[in-house]
Amino acid sequence: MRDDVFKAIDIADAKALSELLEKDPLLASCRSNDGMSAVLFSLYIDKPELTDILLAFEPELDIFDLAALGGLAQISMLIAANNKLVHEFSGDGFTALHIASYFGHAEVARLLLNSGANINKVAMNGSDLTALHSAVSSCHTDVVKVLLSFNPDVNVRMLGGFTPLMSATAMGVKELMEVLIEHGSDQSLKSDDGRIATDFK
Numbered sequence: 001m002r003d004d005v006f007k008a009i010d011i012a013d014a015k016a017l018s019e020l021l022e023k024d025p026l027l028a029s030c031r032s033n034d035g036m037s038a039v040l041f042s043l044y045i046d047k048p049e050l051t052d053i054l055l056a057f058e059p060e061l062d063i064f065d066l067a068a069l070g071g072l073a074q075i076s077m078l079i080a081a082n083n084k085l086v087h088e089f090s091g092d093g094f095t096a097l098h099i100a101s102y103f104g105h106a107e108v109a110r111l112l113l114n115s116g117a118n119i120n121k122v123a124m125n126g127s128d129l130t131a132l133h134s135a136v137s138s139c140h141t142d143v144v145k146v147l148l149s150f151n152p153d154v155n156v157r158m159l160g161g162f163t164p165l166m167s168a169t170a171m172g173v174k175e176l177m178e179v180l181i182e183h184g185s186d187q188s189l190k191s192d193d194g195r196i197a198t199d200f201k
Helices: 002-010 014-023 025-029 038-044 048-056 063-069 072-081 083-087 096-102 106-114 131-137 141-148 164-171 174-182
Strands: none
Touching: 002 014, 002 038, 014 025, 014 048, 025 038, 038 048, 038 063, 063 072, 063 096, 063 106, 072 083, 072 106, 083 096, 096 106, 096 131, 096 141, 106 141, 131 141, 131 164, 141 174, 164 174
8 A cells, every 4th residue: 555655646646645545544654665755755756736635644754754844843843852863864865954955945954954963964875965965956045055154065076076066057046156156166176077167057
């Protein structure tokens, strides 16, 4: 039944998902083999209508789900009970800070950082992504500004040797490019294939 839930989400079959949850409401809290919740999966593939269906059945949400949803108050309570949560990795190798940054929740990112989250922690999935990469990749300038206020390594490299500035340049987001350069992004650095940031325009 769990696999049916993930399949329904994957193919955006709202009717099938609703029917599965009506038969067994506990399935709203189901997780994949690597621990990813159905809620987080629906958010990753940008199916908000399916997220709403899942949330209507009041699933159990962990810090990673809440980071994606922007659940500031709930995360604050979780951290108060167990501060170690800010250092942990989700089933797909990201910290709550990575996830909050990717989904554009600036105040959640600030809370996590103020609670001891490592601004430069690298994802444990081979991507070498940091929270700064995550925020840049989804064009969340407000989150990037919050992250920069905590003095991250602005020239950190993800898989392929790509810096946040290279990503911002590739997407053509001028404001992101400018704020990264203002905070010390090195425009002369080369990716593994020998390109510098301006080559990504």
